[in-house]
Amino acid sequence: MSRFSSCILPPAMLGILGGGQLGAMFTVAAKTMGYQVTVLDPDPDAPAAQFADVHLCSNFNNAEALQNMAKCAAVTTEFENVSAESMRWLAQYTVVSPSGDCVAIAQDRQQEKEWIARAGLTTVPYTVISTESDINDSLNALLPGILKTATLGYDGKGQIAVDSLAELQAAFTRLRQVRCVLEKKVDLHAEISVVVARLNNQHTVCFPPAENQHQNGILAYSVVPARLPQPVLKQAENMANQLAQAMDYQGVMAVEMFVAGNEMQLLVNEIAPRPHNSGHYTLDACISDQFQQQVRLMCGLPPAATDLLMPCCMANILGDVWPENGEPNWNAVLNHKTACLHLYGKKQVRPGRKMGHFTVLADNPDQAWQTARNLHLHLQNSAQNSSTASD
Ligand code: ADP
């Protein structure tokens, strides 16, 4: 009997909850490997729909749509705010990866931090604020800090920096007094993330840590290899493995970490129960990519090799580089011989919206980063120039 007889093999139908760019890149990976794909997403223009065999265009908790998803050989998700309940329900009928329980942990900053501690790892100092009465003088120790809603925040949304107790009061009111965590603001030497692909104890791999730079709370660049000492990067991989192990995680998970202070202490920031923006570099620069791993793991196949083939830098392309009328000037990116452009096919352009990314490969990470920045600046400048020209 084949070693893979208990695995889900092509051309089985795989399901994904969510059809944004992560769902689209998953769908391409699955289709390339010979699987069929059903996407559930309420948006008729969902990026994944252009590649999927079936697009169930309805809400994530629609009973009929979920019944259709239950017929898939396995189901995964592309975003954490899908109801963990729906995933638990689906698990009665089909393989669900990651589990609803793991998704529920990642949905809630409080639970997430409790699990990080349970795995023996460290977070930034924090406290939970559920009601106004939780705000008292003892919280001065966490100031200056950042107040974050426990659930539903992303790309820097749902968080407010606070310097004093009065500001904390005001911020809690502005966040409508929903349950929050108050984190101490740490001095960041760098930020990194590790994408882990875990089937079980015997089969866990990590992609090389990415060094992440944010602008306005949104990821702007990921540089790989991260320009940090090797022992720090090794420790980051070990920590990501340890966390996946503690959660008995099955599937692809990204672990964001802060590299704090001159001593470069690693603190776990948050986890994403899915492939991650900072792992897009794997599409062009590694033996396998994070979406192929997502397909493999939901099908019970062992993860593929994760080696980096060349240093690289991924740059996000946000709606900001679209001129008022027309399309960005892609000339520079398309003419660059080692820049790989990925556009998500989103019809609506908005500032801050993730429209695509590109990855530059180079001989070393500095060069990759500098080239990516120049190409990105070129996109920004030509958007401004053509908007001014049409004024
Ligand atoms: P999101 O869910 O929006 O990604 P994060 O908690 O990752 O939320 O915060 C977004 C960014 O804000 C981080 O990548 C980091 O740059 C900054 N940040 C968040 N928390 C802290 C903190 N406690 N200290 C310093 N910087 C922080």
Ligand code: MG
């Ligand atoms: Mg984050």
